[in-house]
Amino acid sequence: MAEADRKQKGTTRRQFLSTTLKTACSVSLMGIGLGFYAQRANALPPLAIRPPGALPEEDFLSACIRCGLCVRDCPYDILFLGQLGDDIPTGSPYFIARTGPCEMCEDIPCVAACPTNALDHSLTDINDARMGLAVVIDQENCIAFQGLRCEVCFNVCPIRGKAITLDYQHNPRSGKHALFIPVVHSEACTGCGLCEKACILEKAAIKVLPIDIAKGELGHHYRFGWKEKEKAGKALVTPDVKHQYNLPEGVRYDLQGKGLIIEKKAEAPHAPPQDSPFSSNPLDTLNRKKGDD
Amino acid sequence: MANRPEDVGKEAVQKKGWFGAHKWLILRRISQLGILAAFGAGPWLGLWLVKGNLSYSLTLETLPLTDPYVLLQALVGGVVPETIALVGVAIVLVFYSLVGGRVYCSWVCPVNMVTDAASWLRRKLGIRGTSHASRSTRFWILGATFILSAITGSIIWELVNPVTITVRALLFGVGLAWIFILAIFLFDLLVARDGWCGHYCPVGAFYSLLSTWAPLRVTAANREACDDCMDCFNVCPEPQVIKPALKGAPKGIGPVILANQCTNCGRCIDVCAVDVFRFGTRFGNDPLIGAKVPDQIQTTGS
Structure with a gap:
């Protein structure tokens, strides 16, 4: 009787242990699977852009509870939630600049709606948002590089003249015209995507990319001499010896671009009534010795 | 003496009438569909009573309701939410601690209608076979999701949570969610009786814990x-x-x-x-x- 009792107890304990172990093992397996799935599923495709104020992606994914209130409160209805089967983490908000860019509302209703600070409430000026960074990514197809006047991205930019400027360059094809090259400045660009939406090409030549993809990073050991010099207030290496030119009196040479400078002699009222002791072509003066010989 | 599963409620219908034998079922369906309708009135009709979904919602721009399980995963991931989300959690916790946490499962959760349908069909078709997973599996999964949330730093269960996926599918666009829902239906119908809700769903497991003292x-x-x-x-x-x-x-x-x-x-x-x-x-x-x-x-x- 006692033995049978013990036997029965033993079986239940064994059963209990084996069920527990089985469950623990299968749940661990599921957990590992879910972990790997999470790693894959949590990657955001580069063209999907988070709403303004979104925390860095990893923090964003732990903070966003996928409620969709930002989607609801967006007055332009540009935001979507990632659906099952999309490449976007399930239920997390995003927009696609080419089809619906952020209109940069001053009151930022999407951020105000967020209950978990996944869209950072410390963002109060929409111009401080950094959703991404516009990049003129295809310079072969952007017609500005062909010398055509377009400037649509420059003109639609909500921070016109700061986030995108036009860089005038010589047009070597015609030899006499200018290229109006759009240049994006990361210190002002919010990544709203209005430029990408407005780009007149079939496929936009200017695209908003995640900042970490769009931006390079200087080697950390790198120092720019002129900046260090400015910081230190003096040259950090042996200063250059000032170059001596063999020039006639009243003539200086500026290495930095002005070239030859001819100073008028103010204290010579009795000098012969001529503008300069030299020919109008400075080369004549420079080559004078040769000619005199 | 014992009735066959196919004949569940037959005697009750005979004695109490159809409505008498389906009273609570009808009330539950009204509750579940009513909640979906309140959420849906905005996107479907432009009548914004409730914004959001079952993770977090804002009713009439004033009443916040936050799913404590989702928020807890976020907290494990190191998030400091806004006060409004915490107020929403407090309201939900108090409510379910009084009426029973799993009232969420049977009176709110839309997946319940899917698994109830599977369960009903299972009885009608006389499908008896079932897998023998432990009903405590869901609590293990519940624990695993917290560990995984801490490790991955993301709200892990929201990647696959059929509850919120179903609601979002209805309110924000379907995607492939219907395959997911169909899979749960077939699993409950063919593989395991009360398979999903009764064995695996950690959302239900979490709300079970709230039921303890209700x-x-x-x-x-x-x-x-x-x-x-x-x-x-x-x-x-x-x-x-x-x-x-x-x-x-x-x-x-x-x-x-x-x-x-x-x-x-x-x-x-x-x-x-x-x-x-x-x-x-x-x-x-x-x-x-x-x-x-x-x-x-x-x-x-x-």
């Missing part, structure tokens, strides 16, 4: 009338919770269903032809109720 309970107050027809066991999504309350009189166990897995769905009340069950509180749990042999209680009680 005062609102189903009680087998009239248990001496039980004629062992088995209808309640056949219809119940968590049949293991019934036995102690219904058959525990000889062991000195009171008639109130105290197990936290009970979803307070009230189907047992509906299908019982002799009205053994009713809604009550955990406080009316006198072991003497329905005890047939008084001296047996004296020996086993105390």
Whole structure:
């Protein structure tokens, strides 16, 4: 009787242990699977852009509870939630600049709606948002590089003249015209995507990319001499010896671009009534010795 | 004596009429569909009563409601939410601690309608076979999701949570969510009885924990009338919770269903032809109720 009792107890304990172990093992397996799935599923495709104020992606994914209130409160209805089967983490908000860019509302209703600070409430000026960074990514197809006047991205930019400027360059094809090259400045660009939406090409030549993809990073050991010099207030290496030119009196040479400078002699009222002791072509003066010989 | 699972509720319909035998079921469906309609009125009709979904919602721009399980995963991931989200959690926690956490499962969750349908079809088709996973698996999964949330720093269960995926599918666009829902239906129909909700869903497991001390309970107050027809066991999504309350009189166990897995769905009340069950509180749990042999209680009680 006692033995049978013990036997029965033993079986239940064994059963209990084996069920527990089985469950623990299968749940661990599921957990590992879910972990790997999470790693894959949590990657955001580069063209999907988070709403303004979104925390860095990893923090964003732990903070966003996928409620969709930002989607609801967006007055332009540009935001979507990632659906099952999309490449976007399930239920997390995003927009696609080419089809619906952020209109940069001053009151930022999407951020105000967020209950978990996944869209950072410390963002109060929409111009401080950094959703991404516009990049003129295809310079072969952007017609500005062909010398055509377009400037649509420059003109639609909500921070016109700061986030995108036009860089005038010589047009070597015609030899006499200018290229109006759009240049994006990361210190002002919010990544709203209005430029990408407005780009007149079939496929936009200017695209908003995640900042970490769009931006390079200087080697950390790198120092720019002129900046260090400015910081230190003096040259950090042996200063250059000032170059001596063999020039006639009243003539200086500026290495930095002005070239030859001819100073008028103010204290010579009795000098012969001529503008300069030299020919109008400075080369004549420079080559004078040769000619005199 | 015992009825076949196919005939669940037949006697009750004969005795109480169709509405009498489906009263709580109808009320539950009104509740579930009403909540979906309140959410849907915005996107479908432009009538913005409730914004958001079952993770977090804002009703009439004032009342916040936050899913505590989702927020807890976020907290484990190191998030400091806005006050409004915490207020929403407090409201939800208080409410479900009073009415029973798994009221969420049977009165709110839209997946419940899918698994109830699978369960119904399973009975009608006479499908008996079932897999033998432990019903405690869901608690293991619950624990695993917290560990994974901490490790991955993301709200891990929201990647696959059928509850919120279903609601979002209806309100924000379907995607491939229907495959997911179909999979759960087929799993419950063909593989395991009450498979998803009864064994695996960590959302239900979390709300079970909230049920532990809830005062609102189903009680087998009239248990001496039980004629062992088995209808309640056949219809119940968590049949293991019934036995102690219904058959525990000889062991000195009171008639109130105290197990936290009970979803307070009230189907047992509906299908019982002799009205053994009713809604009550955990406080009316006198072991003497329905005890047939008084001296047996004296020996086993105390």
